[in-house]
Amino acid sequence: MKVAILLYPGTWSERDFAHAFGLLGIEHEIVWHADADLHGFDAAIVPGGFSYGDHLRAGAIAKLSPATRELRRAAADGMPILGSCNGFQILCEAGLLPGALVRNTHLEFRCDWVRMRVESEETPFTRGLGGELLRMPIAHGEGCWVADEDTLLRVESSGQVALRYVDERGTATPEANPNGSTANIAGLRNEAGNVLGLMPHPERCVEDLLGGTDGRRMLEGLGARTVIPA
Amino acid sequence: MGEFVATIHVRPKGEVRDPQGEAVAGALRALGFDVTDVRTGKEIVVRFAAADDEGARDAARTMGDQLLANPVIEDYAVELGAPTEAARG
Numbered sequence: 399m400k401v402a403i404l405l406y407p408g409t410w411s412e413r414d415f416a417h418a419f420g421l422l423g424i425e426h427e428i429v430w431h432a433d434a435d436l437h438g439f440d441a442a443i444v445p446g447g448f449s450y451g452d453h454l455r456a457g458a459i460a461k462l463s464p465a466t467r468e469l470r471r472a473a474a475d476g477m478p479i480l481g482s483c484n485g486f487q488i489l490c491e492a493g494l495l496p497g498a499l500v501r502n503t504h505l506e507f508r509c510d511w512v513r514m515r516v517e518s519e520e521t522p523f524t525r526g527l528g529g530e531l532l533r534m535p536i537a538h539g540e541g542c543w544v545a546d547e548d549t550l551l552r553v554e555s556s557g558q559v560a561l562r563y564v565d566e567r568g569t570a571t572p573e574a575n576p577n578g579s580t581a582n583i584a585g586l587r588n589e590a591g592n593v594l595g596l597m598p599h600p601e602r603c604v605e606d607l608l609g610g611t612d613g614r615r616m617l618e619g620l621g622a623r624t625v626i627p628a
Numbered sequence: 629m630g631e632f633v634a635t636i637h638v639r640p641k642g643e644v645r646d647p648q649g650e651a652v653a654g655a656l657r658a659l660g661f662d663v664t665d666v667r668t669g670k671e672i673v674v675r676f677a678a679a680d681d682e683g684a685r686d687a688a689r690t691m692g693d694q695l696l697a698n699p700v701i702e703d704y705a706v707e708l709g710a711p712t713e714a715a716r717g
Contacts, residue, residue: 455698462695491698498700500640505647544644544701578645 399621401426402439404469404485406460410447411482414601418613421604424621434465436472441522441620444469446483446537446599456499456540457487466492478522478620479593483538486585486595490543495586495595496553497545503578507539511610512576512598514584515568518560520591523600523616531568532561532612534598541577541597543586553586561585561596629677630711634688638697638704639669672696675712684708 403415405428412428419426427439436442450459460466466488473479473494481489489495502508511533519528545553553559561584565574570582577597585596600613640646646667653666674691678684688706697704 503647
């Protein structure tokens with residue numbers, strides 16, 4: 399298992415992911431977006447940050463990068479791909495995940511800890527975690543997921559909602575929703591299940607020193623359980 | 629080839645909440661205006677080369693579709709100015 403961690407201009411969480419994979423003993427490499435060639439890698443991470451300064455819309459300019467073209471190809475080939483925060487925004491802008499992420503309804507940048515319930519096990523990052531409550535940090539101003547009515551019905555009925563913001567009892571309440579996201583959606587997967595996007599930061603909760611270890615449970619799935627189609 | 633100026637107006641779709649607009653509406657009310665609604669958007673002015681009016685309009689629409697607006701959440705309108713120069717290299 400070798401993981402590519404994509405680096406766009408303005409990405410800020412690539413070293414946190416590298417640190418996390420280092421702790422997990424998973425081989426990894428930070429890959430500059432313009433040179434991105436994902437052949438020879440088994441999985442890809444699109445980390446958080448502010449690619450291209452969030453100009454125009456978060457993720458809008460990154461979607462035109464060579465790295466994103468490579469992501470499209472690799473996603474179609476079944477490669478496990480995880481986008482966190484700005485990475486989730488890029489995956490939505492690139493059309494690899496449905497809907498869009500817009501300004502938090504309260505207009506604030508929110509830096510906090512949230513709880514999520516794992517709603518879909520059909521991703522390499524959530525396998526074996528169905529129904530589990532995970533506690534992870536967030537840091538974003540544009541994490542409110544929106545889509546038209548048909549898309550919302552489709553993602554709900556097809557099990558593409560992978561993670562939902564909940565309170566400590568596991569209930570999706572408005573108070574547990576940090577950004578006004580539709581139906582408390584914190585993370586989505588694609589239909590095939592190999593692409594997962596979420597607003598929280600699993601790479602920032604992989605050791606007790608960081609205040610939590612639930613991110614480890616999501617990332618270690620790559621080391622143990624991933625099978626790449628030939 | 630001529631040089632054209634297209635103004636692309638991007639705004640959130642009607643059904644998409646516009647929290648920035650809501651905040652501006654609140655501020656305008658604080659100024660004493662009887663404001664019922666505010667929608668905010670972006671105006672993007674692009675100066676570019678095209679063969680003729682039709683080519684320029686097509687190009688501006690392609691810019692809107694592929695980058696300037698996200699069709700999931702935004703609508704856009706193109707306003708095309710007259711060519712600024714008759715002939716360019």
